[in-house]
Amino acid sequence: MSLWYPPILAYHRVDPQPASDTPTVSIKAFERQMEILAARWRPIPLGDLADCLEAGRVIPRRAVAVTFDDGEEGLFTHAFPILERCRIPALIFLIADNVGKAGSLSPGQIARMREGGIQFGSHTVHHAYLPSLPMEQVRRELAESKRLLESRGIPAEFFSYPGGGFTPEIAEAAREAGYRAACTTNRGIRRFPADRWALRRVAMHANTVSPLGVWIRCCGYYGLNRRLREPA
Numbered sequence: 001m002s003l004w005y006p007p008i009l010a011y012h013r014v015d016p017q018p019a020s021d022t023p024t025v026s027i028k029a030f031e032r033q034m035e036i037l038a039a040r041w042r043p044i045p046l047g048d049l050a051d052c053l054e055a056g057r058v059i060p061r062r063a064v065a066v067t068f069d070d071g072e073e074g075l076f077t078h079a080f081p082i083l084e085r086c087r088i089p090a091l092i093f094l095i096a097d098n099v100g101k102a103g104s105l106s107p108g109q110i111a112r113m114r115e116g117g118i119q120f121g122s123h124t125v126h127h128a129y130l131p132s133l134p135m136e137q138v139r140r141e142l143a144e145s146k147r148l149l150e151s152r153g154i155p156a157e158f159f160s161y162p163g164g165g166f167t168p169e170i171a172e173a174a175r176e177a178g179y180r181a182a183c184t185t186n187r188g189i190r191r192f193p194a195d196r197w198a199l200r201r202v203a204m205h206a207n208t209v210s211p212l213g214v215w216i217r218c219c220g221y222y223g224l225n226r227r228l229r230e231p232a
């Protein structure tokens with residue numbers, strides 16, 4: 001059994017304009033980060049990582065998985081061309097009720113991205129913060145979002161908790177709803193064996209633009225990352 005537990009990177013928006021309420025990485029910084037991953041890391045689909053965890057198989061050295069929350073339209077316009085060019089598989093967690101609405105990915109864009117190797121997962125129906133809901137409603141958000149996406153021909157094997165919010169009971173409900181794994185926004189990577197319904201992720205920032213900076217974040221050295229000034 002490998003002791004290497006790969007980083008799962010978490011992005012929200014990739015856009016030239018920062019947003020006050022959603023973490024945003026500029027197109028330039030995102031491109032640099034993907035080039036570094038393509039050259040020095042081994043980007044794998046989250047599904048491959050789940051395969052390894054399920055089977056207790058050794059995870060390849062330098063493996064890294066790239067994920068996005070919310071499914072904003074800019075991911076098609078700004079992030080997808082870079083992911084395609086760098087041949088990086090990624091997974092986007094969609095708010096099921098937002099698909100096709102203004103500002104979010106459309107079914108056509110999702111279909112085009114799937115052809116280009118991008119996978120999709122669920123981020124609830126309404127971007128609900130699950131710990132503040134009764135369990136009955138939590139189960140509905142988990143099951144209904146999966147059903148909605150799959151009725152549109154988008155397989156949703158994976159789940160991401162909005163705001164990272166979950167409890168052990170909610171994680172159990174995600175498993176019961178049929179998800180193979182679920183991601184939090186809790187920091188960190190070093191937990192093995194990993195709880196597949198509480199996978200930790202590494203939040204990516206626009207100021208991480210050097211190979212060293214990417215390595216530091218991927219290895220979970222957050223304190224060091226904050227102290228280091230990276231060259232632009």
Ligand SMILES: [Zn+2]
Pocket residue numbers: 069070123127162163
């Ligand atoms: Zn979200």
